Amino acid sequence: MKVKICGIRDIATALSAIESGADALGFVFAQSKRRIEPEEAGKIIRQLPEDLLKVGVFVNETKENIDKIVEITRINVIQLHGDETPEFSSAFSIPVIKALSVGSAEDLSKLDEYSSEYFLLDSPKGKYRGGNGVSFDWSILNEKHFLDKKIILAGGLNPDNVAEGIKTANPYMVDVSSGVETEGKKDLGKIERFIDKARSLEREEVK
Numbered sequence: 687m688k689v690k691i692c693g694i695r696d697i698a699t700a701l702s703a704i705e706s707g708a709d710a711l712g713f714v715f716a717q718s719k720r721r722i723e724p725e726e727a728g729k730i731i732r733q734l735p736e737d738l739l740k741v742g743v744f745v746n747e748t749k750e751n752i753d754k755i756v757e758i759t760r761i762n763v764i765q766l767h768g769d770e771t772p773e774f775s776s777a778f779s780i781p782v783i784k785a786l787s788v789g790s791a792e793d794l795s796k797l798d799e800y801s802s803e804y805f806l807l808d809s810p811k812g813k814y815r816g817g818n819g820v821s822f823d824w825s826i827l828n829e830k831h832f833l834d835k836k837i838i839l840a841g842g843l844n845p846d847n848v849a850e851g852i853k854t855a856n857p858y859m860v861d862v863s864s865g866v867e868t869e870g871k872k873d874l875g876k877i878e879r880f881i882d883k884a885r886s887l888e889r890e891e892v893k
């Protein structure tokens with residue numbers, strides 16, 4: 687199971703998450719308590735492995751600004767977490783994660799409108815467009831088959847529920863932010879435990 691840790695704001699957390707086995711790290715450039723300045727993110731990203739997915743998170747940002755931030759930071763994946771259209775989402779030269787809010791099963795029909803490399807399914811917006819620590823009903827995904835799509839399950843995951851989320855929704859990757867924080871800061875122990883739990887089902891299958 688692949689894991690994305692979102693809301694990275696310092697090099698120590700980034701390196702520790704990689705050491706724990708993270709496949710992707712997210713840097714939020716949208717309005718958020720986790721927002722990081724592009725120059726700061728660039729300094730961190732330059733110290734990270736080439737093959738790691740370094741994801742920039744944007745909400746209703748202009749293409750010009752996104753392109754500029756890709757250049758400054760060297761992120762290699764763009765996450766569009768707002769109301770971006772299918773046309774806008776396919777205008778980039780690096781892979782795109784289109785985030786979609788899932789309030790009910792009907793919302794999943796949007797998946798067919800986009801040609802993005804990845805889809806991140808999250809709860810409907812709260813105070814911010816993402817990172818609110820709230821889950822949606824994963825069983826909606828259980829009823830559908832997304833064999834041709836790379837689905838990233840997000841929203842309210844934590845070390846205690848991630849295995850259940852994976853069993854229910856069968857995603858390509860899981861994503862977490864609030865669930866690996868303590869008092870608003872990334873907690874390295876929780877990150878390690880989250881990744882361990884996300885991979886625990888694979889270990890059971892091997893047995």
Ligand SMILES: O=C(O)c1ccccc1NCC(=O)[C@H](O)[C@H](O)COP(=O)(O)O
Binds near residue numbers: 692818
């Ligand atoms: O994390 C944020 O603060 C954020 C703010 C605005 C737009 C997107 C944001 N995060 C995007 C993510 O990929 C989060 O990891 C995802 O929404 C899940 O968050 P959480 O429910 O806190 O695990």
